Amino acid sequence: MSIALVDYGAGNLTSVRKALAAVGAEVYTPDGPADLTRARGVIVPGVGHFGSTRTLDQAWRHAILERLDHNRPLLGICVGLQWLFAGSTEAPDVPGFGVCQGMCDRLPDIEPATGARQKVPHVGWNTLALPRWSRLFAGVADGSHVYFTHSYAAPLARGTVATSTYGIEFTAAVEEGLVSGVQFHPEKSGQVGLQVLRNWLTGVT
Amino acid sequence: MLAKRIIACLDVRDGQVVKGVKFEGLRAAGDPAELARRYDVEGIDEVVILDVTATLEARQARAHTIQAVARELFLPLCVGGGIRNEGDAAAAIDAGADKVSLNSAALADPPLITRLAERYGSQAVVVAIDAKRDGDRWTAYTRSGSASTARDVVEWAREAAARGAGEILLTSMDRDGTKSGFDCPLTAAVSDAVAIPVIASGGAGEFAHFAEVFRAGRADAALAASIFHFNTHGVTDLKQFLHGQGIPVRL
Structure with a gap:
């Protein structure tokens, strides 16, 4: 079960690699797009700036x-x-993969409900709301905490299977056919995070 | 709702956890990996390893400690103490740290904050400030609290954030090891001045101190060492207490 962990220069992959190993995945870092052909599953990680995804060019797509x-x-x-x-x-000049609709935007500095100032980035453990069943969150309780660290967030979309709220409600996870994504860091989210990775791996055959 | 974080600090020297009172008179408290495992089970939100007497020669020993702690820990792990340059930061991160904490090196070379933030992202760069009260303000100290700088703590925190720090780890030297409570006015002053999370440190002695620093100190996270190490108070009990006080925590 060979999983390609795409290293496009956006941060450190040690923790992701370690968590995947802990749930039994065999991980490799592809040399380039051509090296994806042996992958049973593909993971695009990333921290920091959206601009770093510029490296994921047409060949990668x-x-x-x-x-x-x-x-x-x-x-x-x-x-x-x-x-x-x-x-x-x-x-804005860097296009996303475009499987999900909508643009990601900066989290608000003011909490709309109260008018209180809130810190951005959103760092720490926040709760998940799970509006419907999904493969990713099988066996994960609604209201579980996971670890986030980000300033920008994705809007709610058709494939949204988990949301979290920080001033606004945003997409914490999507599942759209074979394409999934999580805004939080499953590799840093304790047993809940490992369960999410395990669940994703059940779809890798 | 975003939880207030409870962070356990492992002050490490020669591969063993030690904890001093006001940075002096260290006494042994155990194996770092063993302690980290216990805290994980008890529900700690994050672990910080501070190599209090790190030297260049100790870099390899430090990497060994980080690897041992990181091996079974799937929580954020921050490493500080003796991170002087990009090489030290890279060694800590390669060994399994998610964040590095800079203190003296950031004061001596502020652009280092930006260079590390550009390379690893701001979320990986914590600026640690050791603060000592000086009349109605606080002054930043370096080298494990042995040397004073001319820097005002609030102003330095603002600059660190502007240069790309992702979090501030704020230690009150006046309270460190005293168990008399966190310095809430200090924590609030820094927390109000920056848009990045502030971790309060120094002075935790009882559960009520944590509630105070989250409310009056407006801290985003609170860090403690000896209160957890010697099993005086469990992390689980602390979180239950805070939950009972209406403070959001991860249970």
């Missing part, structure tokens, strides 16, 4: 689409989830 055509699932983590959308106001 084609290689990932080719994997999807062969029933190989895709998981985006953090900026990797945001990349699944049309784009982000953080780097």
Whole structure:
């Protein structure tokens, strides 16, 4: 079960690699798009700026689409989830993968309900709301805490299977056919995070 | 709702956890990996390893400690103490740290904050400030609290945030090890001045101190060491207490 962890220079992958190993995945870092052909599943991680996804050029997109055509699932983590959308106001000139509709936008500095100032980035453990069943959250309780660290967030979309709220309600996870994404860091979210990774792996055959 | 974080600090020297009173008179408290495992089971939200007497020669030993702690820990792990440059930061991150904490090096070379934030993202860069009250203000200290700087703590925190720090780890040197409570006015002053999370540290002695620093100190997270190490108070009990007080925590 060979999983490609795409290293496009957006941060450190040690923790993701370690968590995937802990749930029994065999992970490799592809040298380039051509090296994706042996992947049973593809993970696009990422921290930091949406602009870093510029590295995921046409060749990468084609290689990932080719994997999807062969029933190989895709998981985006953090900026990797945001990349699944049309784009982000953080780097408007960089197009996203576009599987999900809508643009990612900056979290509000003011909490709309109370008018109180809130800190951005959103850092720490926040609760998940799970509006419907999904493969990713099988066995995960509604209201579970997961670890977030981000300033931009994805809007609610057709494929939204988990939301969280920080001033506004945003997409904490999507599941759209073979394409999934999580805004939080499953590799840093304790047993809940490991369960989400395990659940995603059940779709990798 | 975003939870207030409870962070356990492991002050490590020569691979063993130690904890001092006002940075002096260290006494042994155990194996870092063993302690981290216990805290994980008890529901700690994050772990910080501070290598209090780190030297360049100790870098390899530190990597060993980080690896041992990180091996079974699927929580954010921050490493500080002796992170002087990009090489030290890279070594800590490669060994399994998610964040590095800079103190003296950030004061000596503020652009280091930006360089590390550009390379690893702001979420990986914590600026630690050791603060000592000086009349009605606070001054930043360096080198494990042995050398004063001319920097005002609030102003330095603002600059660190502007340069790309992702969090501020704020230690009250006046309260550290005293168990007399966090310095809430200090924490509130810094928390109000920056848009990044502030971790309060120094002075935790009882559960009520945590509630105070989250309310009056407007802290986003609170860090403690000895209160947890010597099993005086469990992390689980602390979180139940805070939950009972209406403070959002991860249970």
